[in-house]
Amino acid sequence: MSITAPAGFVAAGVAAGLKSTGAKDLALVVNQGPTYDSATVFTANRCKANPVLWSQEVVKDGVVRAVVLNSGGANCYTGAEGFQTTHAVAEKVAEQVGIGAIDVVVCSTGLIGLANSREDLLAGVEAAAAGLSADGGADAAAAIMTTDTVSKQVVVEGAGWKIGGMAKGAGMLAPQLATMLVVITTDAVVPAADLDTALRAATRVSFDRLDSDGCMSTNDTVTLMASGASQITPPLADFTQALTQVCTELAMQLLKDAEGADHEIAITVLNAASEDDAVEVGRSVARSNLFKAAVFGKDPNWGRVLASVGTTQAAFDPADLDVAMNGIWVCRASTPDQDPSLVDLSAREVTVTIDLKAGAERATVWTNDLTHAYVHENSAYSS
Amino acid sequence: MSITAPAGFVAAGVAAGLKSTGAKDLALVVNQGPTYDSATVFTANRCKANPVLWSQEVVKDGVVRAVVLNSGGANCYTGAEGFQTTHAVAEKVAEQVGIGAIDVVVCSTGLIGLANSREDLLAGVEAAAAGLSADGGADAAAAIMTTDTVSKQVVVEGAGWKIGGMAKGAGMLAPQLATMLVVITTDAVVPAADLDTALRAATRVSFDRLDSDGCMSTNDTVTLMASGASQITPPLADFTQALTQVCTELAMQLLKDAEGADHEIAITVLNAASEDDAVEVGRSVARSNLFKAAVFGKDPNWGRVLASVGTTQAAFDPADLDVAMNGIWVCRASTPDQDPSLVDLSAREVTVTIDLKAGAERATVWTNDLTHAYVHENSAYSS
Incomplete structure (x- = not known):
């Protein structure tokens, strides 16, 4: 209908x-x-x-x-x-x-x-x-x-x-x-x-x-x-x-239904100074091929999350960022915290949470992982 | 030494x-x-x-x-x-x-x-x-x-x-x-x-x-x-x-020596209004996963080049862009020109030339293609 x-x-x-x-x-x-x-x-x-x-x-x-x-x-x-x-x-x-x-x-x-x-x-x-x-x-x-x-x-x-x-x-x-x-x-x-x-x-x-x-x-x-x-x-x-x-x-x-994806990733940015800041940070992580390939490999590589956050102009203290994957706070105050091996990335749905500690705004950006199937589909599409 | x-x-x-x-x-x-x-x-x-x-x-x-x-x-x-x-x-x-x-x-x-x-x-x-x-x-x-x-x-x-x-x-x-x-x-x-x-x-x-x-x-x-x-x-x-x-x-x-790459791609932007414009346009193409996957697939997909150019703020007329791949002008005045099948992408070195017709400045940005090997290396790096 x-x-x-x-x-x-x-x-x-x-x-x-x-x-x-x-x-x-x-x-x-x-x-x-x-x-x-x-x-x-x-x-x-x-x-x-x-x-x-x-x-x-x-x-x-x-x-x-x-x-x-x-x-x-x-x-x-x-x-x-x-x-x-x-x-x-x-x-x-x-x-x-x-x-x-x-x-x-x-x-x-x-x-x-x-x-x-x-x-x-x-x-x-x-x-x-x-x-x-x-x-x-x-x-x-x-x-x-x-x-x-x-x-x-x-x-x-x-x-x-x-x-x-x-x-x-x-x-x-x-x-x-x-x-x-x-x-x-x-x-x-x-x-x-x-x-x-x-x-x-x-x-x-x-x-x-x-x-x-x-x-x-x-x-x-x-x-x-x-x-x-x-x-x-x-x-x-x-x-x-x-x-x-x-x-x-x-x-x-x-x-x-994204081409060749193995995971749906929801990136939520908390406590941003503005909603625009939250979206900018979320989007920067969503566009990191290194991070997306890591999710495909079921590797909770939070270093690649912080490396992406660092490329933005959003308000935050680089020494005081928290990152969780699937609810496990693998990084607190920009240092390792909970054991990344606790993060189980076998399910399709993945959440990444980034606490900027700079305000009260938030936003969620959605992306997929970077997979062999994505490369295959997009290298063969027009031929 | x-x-x-x-x-x-x-x-x-x-x-x-x-x-x-x-x-x-x-x-x-x-x-x-x-x-x-x-x-x-x-x-x-x-x-x-x-x-x-x-x-x-x-x-x-x-x-x-x-x-x-x-x-x-x-x-x-x-x-x-x-x-x-x-x-x-x-x-x-x-x-x-x-x-x-x-x-x-x-x-x-x-x-x-x-x-x-x-x-x-x-x-x-x-x-x-x-x-x-x-x-x-x-x-x-x-x-x-x-x-x-x-x-x-x-x-x-x-x-x-x-x-x-x-x-x-x-x-x-x-x-x-x-x-x-x-x-x-x-x-x-x-x-x-x-x-x-x-x-x-x-x-x-x-x-x-x-x-x-x-x-x-x-x-x-x-x-x-x-x-x-x-x-x-x-x-x-x-x-x-x-x-x-x-x-x-x-x-x-x-x-x-970039991880898992099959091609080295030099993207040269000609006749830009400023060198910054030329770099912005070159970089936007260098960051298009769709374009990079196409090069891996040896597919001269110039539509993905123009789609990337269109995301920039550089000065140009969207209806008057020329694009060449390996010297073949596959697109003139934003319409198909030479036959894309003339573009041979079997060698490692690939050139993309974009004529913005907006000034006299130029720049070259280098990138690699997006391959299965890239995804493999970066999904397995830390595990």
Whole structure:
């Protein structure tokens, strides 16, 4: 169900021939109203794919009536021809659904520098439009998968309203955002400005704190559409809380499906002078290949944690840092404390806790370990 | 010969029992004068090892008469006890050589959080002092190896003067500096202030642009000592040029011996608005695990190059970037150009050229690919 769980949405996922395997590769999600309010966040990468360049214009007025997504090619660095393909896809959706092209967000994912067949895409849009249904959520979620091993979906219920979401992404996960495409739907009545506030608050503590491999994508897009079909306007705080739950659950599904990972690592930074400091420290550890390789090797190498903390500008005393792994305080006051051999890293879930003793703020950043399988998948992806 | 090639220096390398293999693990280098001018640069990591904390005080007056280095343990995050060990080692060197402890730089390398046996270290210093000789350079270079597979040495000759150098490091290579210990000697007559200027100029374009795995060490130290024994004062420009050659050759030796690497990658950024921009762009590509894994897989994946460039703040037009790999311009004006299948990545040496078209500055950053062997070595190092 996922994105079609809230009232007012129909969706479809079809095989347009972009994937050589014949699997589903094109998804269409349409908001049937009565409201068309929306909010979207894009990759912070300055080198953006054509669909992002197009969609940035689409979302400016806060109205989005449909999202069309394809896997099998990112349509990034494909020049003017590639932009025209994106435009043609939006026009085709508009024609099929009976809306304006300027209300159609386009998302693509796959290899950079690869032009998709415009013919295949346009035919796929026709097939998807013909197949739109209130049961189409699962098909749409399947159609956006690339190296994902499972589709990612979630539904959260409010008091008479719902939020549904789907995501794709399995590596190249880094802020802001992870390499991922996300569509979120709700039947609550929420004006675009409030959707924007809520979406930024929710992504800030979920997708933006997912840092699987430090690599930022060119195509990331998170689009939230509100149909208003429930006729209920929830308190913004309630809506934001539910939306944050949706984003966090999707982020955790992405983390668990990261390419070749053996461990999910939650790095929590305590007692920071600011939340920004806590995030900076967490992210620096999440990006240490040495630390990530150690976790793969089930080695509680806290020296590599401190070496990463030391590269940041956060407020702390280098001689007074505490570090725990899976709750064992292996380092207190920057010296060895509990025996590292007490740390059992055989389970997939690993926690690292860093106490900066510099304030009262905290944050958690999530990452994966660095494995042989990661190297294998990413050395063979385009060949 | 290396560090004992210039007149006025004696050195030794001995087995002090710190390495379980019984290999040489303690080196001593002594400047016999008549001058004792010096310059040193340390890691920028805020979490510094005890030997760095000690040596930072030693170098303040520009006088260094001896450097003692041990492998087998980094003496980092070993608390007050660890600092006292460093101090005791400096005192022992001073006593044996007949100088003041405050003129003795101490360097350690190995696992973080591991205390070395003070007894073994002090006995090792006695043995090294007894074995000091003008032929001791090679033994000293061997004694500082950790996961290095070869010792790193270089000699450059000026007009009647020489510079010699030795280095250790094989991974955890990142600015500023790479994980490495470097001792450089010269018999030129150069005052400490000029040595400092020359050393900073030389390291800025050599060690500081080596970024093997993005991880910054806690122990990096580069110490340059001038004995004045040649009685020749070269023009500072000549000396700086020779010193830059020494640092660059040692940096390339470190790059070639990086843990588990299959390729040496030189990333050159052309036509940048500033040298800082060029370095920022080069470094962002050097830190992309996706790009590095692609090179390991012999896949000329230029999309991952542009995706990394896009994460920087450098001046450029995202729609007008050119990228070459091994001289093949696979991307022009941010669109596909020459056929990537023309790029042969079978040789160890790989060049990536990025034209920002934003100015007249340039820089080269060096890195390695991301391999199974890297993951293996770094997941098993401390266990």
